[in-house]
Every structure is written in C-alpha cells, then in structure tokens.
Amino acid sequence: MQYDVIIVGAGPAGLTAGIYVARRKLNPLILSKNLGGQAILATSIENYPGFKNIKGIKLIKRCEKQARKFGVEIIYSEVKKIKEKDGIFLVKANDKEFEGKAVILAFGKIPRSLNVPGEERLTGKGISYCATCDLPLFKNKVIAVVGGGNSALEAALDGSRIAKKVYLVHRREKFRGFEDLVERVKRKENIKFVLNSVVKKFNGDEILKTAVVENTKTGEKKELEIEGVFIEIGYETKTDWIKDFVKLDEYGQIVVNWRCETFYPNSDKIRPGVFAAGDVTSVPFKQITVAVGEGCKAALQASAYLRGNNPHTLIEWGKYSGMLNNLNVK
Numbered sequence: 001m002q003y004d005v006i007i008v009g010a011g012p013a014g015l016t017a018g019i020y021v022a023r024r025k026l027n028p029l030i031l032s033k034n035l036g037g038q039a040i041l042a043t044s045i046e047n048y049p050g051f052k053n054i055k056g057i058k059l060i061k062r063c064e065k066q067a068r069k070f071g072v073e074i075i076y077s078e079v080k081k082i083k084e085k086d087g088i089f090l091v092k093a094n095d096k097e098f099e100g101k102a103v104i105l106a107f108g109k110i111p112r113s114l115n116v117p118g119e120e121r122l123t124g125k126g127i128s129y130c131a132t133c134d135l136p137l138f139k140n141k142v143i144a145v146v147g148g149g150n151s152a153l154e155a156a157l158d159g160s161r162i163a164k165k166v167y168l169v170h171r172r173e174k175f176r177g178f179e180d181l182v183e184r185v186k187r188k189e190n191i192k193f194v195l196n197s198v199v200k201k202f203n204g205d206e207i208l209k210t211a212v213v214e215n216t217k218t219g220e221k222k223e224l225e226i227e228g229v230f231i232e233i234g235y236e237t238k239t240d241w242i243k244d245f246v247k248l249d250e251y252g253q254i255v256v257n258w259r260c261e262t263f264y265p266n267s268d269k270i271r272p273g274v275f276a277a278g279d280v281t282s283v284p285f286k287q288i289t290v291a292v293g294e295g296c297k298a299a300l301q302a303s304a305y306l307r308g309n310n311p312h313t314l315i316e317w318g319k320y321s322g323m324l325n326n327l328n329v330k
Contacts, residue, residue: 003029005302006091006100008079009107011037012288013278015063016295017104017302018072024303029100030067031093033078033123034130036060037108038235038279039288048288057132059288076124079107082245089273102302105242105254105262105276106295109235114146118202119231126208131155131230138228140164144211146199147232150177153185155232160188167224169194169213194224202229237280246271253282260298275302 005021007014010032021028042056051059068074077093082103084090091098111129113119119127128134131145135158143163145156148170159166168185173195175182185191194213200221201212210223239252247255247263254276255263262274277294279286 002088002099002101003027003073004100004306005029005102005104005299006031006089006098007104007106008032008082008091009037009105009278009280010035010064010074010076011106011108011278011291012039012060012063013108013291013295013298014104014106015060015067015072016292017106017277017299018067018074019063019070020296020299021104021303022067022070022072024299026303026306028072029098030072030074031077031079031091031098032074032107034076034111034128035064035133036130040130040132042288045288078123080241082242084273087273102273102306103275104260104295104298104302105246105274105280106278106291106298108279108291110238111231112233112236114199114231114233116199116201118204122202122204122208125206126204126226126228127202128228128230129232131158131232134228134230135159135162138163141227142225143167143228143230144169144194144224144226145230145232146170147234148172148175148177149232149234150181151234152230152232153177153181155230156185156191157181157188159230160191163228164190166191167194167226168192169197169199169211171198171216172196199229239280246274246276249282251282254280256281256283260294260301273302273305 004026005028007017007030010030018028018030040057040060045054079093081092089100089103139162141163142165143159144167145152146169156166156168196216197213199211200214203210210225212223214221237252247265249255256276260275260277262271262276264271275298277298278291
C-alpha cells in the first residue's frame with residue numbers, strides 16, 4: 001500500500017503532523033519505535049496551553065486518540081532506512097517496506113538500546129522501551145527493568161503494582177535517581193535488585209523467555225526467567241542511519257529551513273518531498289509546544305507539496321516570506 005505521507009516518529013511533532021495531514025484528506029502513516037518519545041517521561045507539564053497541569057503520558061495519549069480518530073494509521077516499528085526511487089520514498093521498518101509520496105522526519109530523540117543479542121529480534125515481543133505504555137500488558141507476570149535513573153526507578157515502582165515480580169537490573173551499586181525514589185523502591189517486597197550487573201543476551205523464539213545477566217565484579221552469569229523487560233536507560237539523538245539521506249549539523253541534528261524543508265547531504269539544495277520537525281531538527285528550544293508547531297508546519301508544507309502547490313509563491317505566504325528574507329532568515 002502506498003501512503004501520501006509517511007511520518008517517522010510518534011511524539012508531539014509526529015502526532016501533530018499526522019492529524020494535520022489527515023485533516024487535509026491525505027493518507028498518512030506514522031512509523032515509530034515507541035509512543036511519545038521524551039514527552040511521556042514528564043510527570044507534570046505546566047507550560048502547555050490549555051492545561052494547568054497534565055502528565056506527559058496523558059497528553060500524548062490524547063494526541064494519539066485524536067490522530068486515530070482522523071484516520072491516521074500508526075504502526076510501532078523501528079525505521080531502519082529510507083531511500084528514494086522514481087520520486088517515491090521507500091521506508092524500511094524492521095522487516096517491512098512502506099511506500100510514501102512524501103516523508104516527515106519527526107523521530108526526536110530515540111530510546112537508547114543495550115545492543116545485545118536478541119534485543120532487536122524480540123523488541124515488541126516482550127522487550128519494551130516504554131514502561132508507561134506497556135506495563136498493563138504484564139499484569140501478574142515476572143518482568144525486569146534495566147537502568148539506574150529516575151525513569152527506571154519509576155518503572156520499577158509502577159511495575160511492582162502490576163507485575164508479580166520485578167527484577168531491577170543496574171550496572172552499578174548505587175542508583176542515579178532521587179534518593180526518596182530509591183527509598184520507595186527499596187520498600188517494595190516484590191522488587192528484586194540485580195546490582196553490578198549488565199544484560200548480555202535475551203533469549204526466546206517467538207517471545208521473550210529469559211535475560212542473561214553478568215556481574216561486572218565477579219563475571220558470574222545467571223539467567224533470569226522473565227516475560228517482559230523494560231529498557232529505561234535514556235534517550236539519544238540517533239541520526240547516523242539518515243546521514244546519507246539528509247543534511248545533518250555538527251550535533252547530528254537534521255538541518256531544516258523555516259519551512260521545515262530538508263537538504264541533500266553536505267549541500268544547500270532543498271530535498272523535495274522530505275520534511276522534518278521536532279527535537280531531531282536544528283530548530284532551537286526543545287519544547288513540546290515548539291515540536292507541535294513544527295509538526296503542524298511540516299504537515300502543511302507536505303500537503304502543499306503533494307497538491308502541486310509551491311507555498312513559497314502563494315499570496316498568503318508572500319508577505320511573510322519577504323519579511324523573513326529581509327531579516328536574512330533562510
């Protein structure tokens with residue numbers, strides 16, 4: 001199936017882009033490794049217009065629900081490669097390839113992987129990078145959480161209320177999270193600490209069965225029988241896979257102009273049909289509200305591109321474009 005616009009990323013920018021593309025009566029697909037990106041880690045958002053206070057996951061869930069309401073298809077799968085052939089973009093996610101007439105790159109910062117055998121193959125089959133999203137699937141089961149920061153501690157706490165047992169695997173003796181959070185975790189009887197240990201391998205045929213962990217001090221290995229694992233070791237801007245497709249800056253961010261257009265690698269030539277928005281771009285101020293606005297802009301630009309319009313010459317853009325040009329904004 002061919003889509004009008006393929007959006008890579010299901011954070012604030014990607015979900016907003018999906019909503020705006022769908023409302024333009026086009027056919028969008030969102031491909032993403034997880035839902036929400038960094039936004040779901042926010043326990044309290046107080047600077048999003050219209051809300052005195054809202055949890056990140058609640059805001060993102062509302063955005064997801066709204067996107068689906070307008071007909072946006074969302075598939076949770078990691079995009080590995082994008083190439084262009086005869087004006088069509090071929091987007092490879094895990095073992096499948098999708099075709100799109102335009103692309104919006106909005107994948108923000110990506111969850112860090114352990115990069116161990118079995119991880120990629122079993123992602124989505126017991127391995128998750130979003131405890132907030134997937135914990136309800138593991139009621140009364142044995143799970144593990146990997147990490148030592150606040151997100152890992154919170155995941156372990158939330159897991160202790162749902163799962164039968166939670167292994168908390170951390171490479172060091174001490175945790176990096178808030179002390180009060182550490183004390184709360186220690187008081188939970190069904191949380192078992194696996195300290196000074198790293199995951200070496202995940203096992204399972206169709207679904208996750210065990211995790212092999214190694215003690216960093218003794219070298220001793222043991223196998224934990226688990227039904228799910230949540231990898232909570234932070235996020236990173238991971239753009240190496242796209243460096244031969246679009247231009248990146250010295251920080252690995254996708255270079256865009258004020259229209260959310262991208263450029264060919266090592267060039268100032270605009271790459272038609274490829275747009276970008278959100279934290280993964282060179283736009284400053286990494287805020288949810290900024291990402292939402294940029295996602296909207298990227299969607300409107302992609303829509304104009306697909307309809308054969310050139311927004312640079314439209315009357316409603318003319319004065320604004322001229323004003324920006326006078327300010328030397330590219």
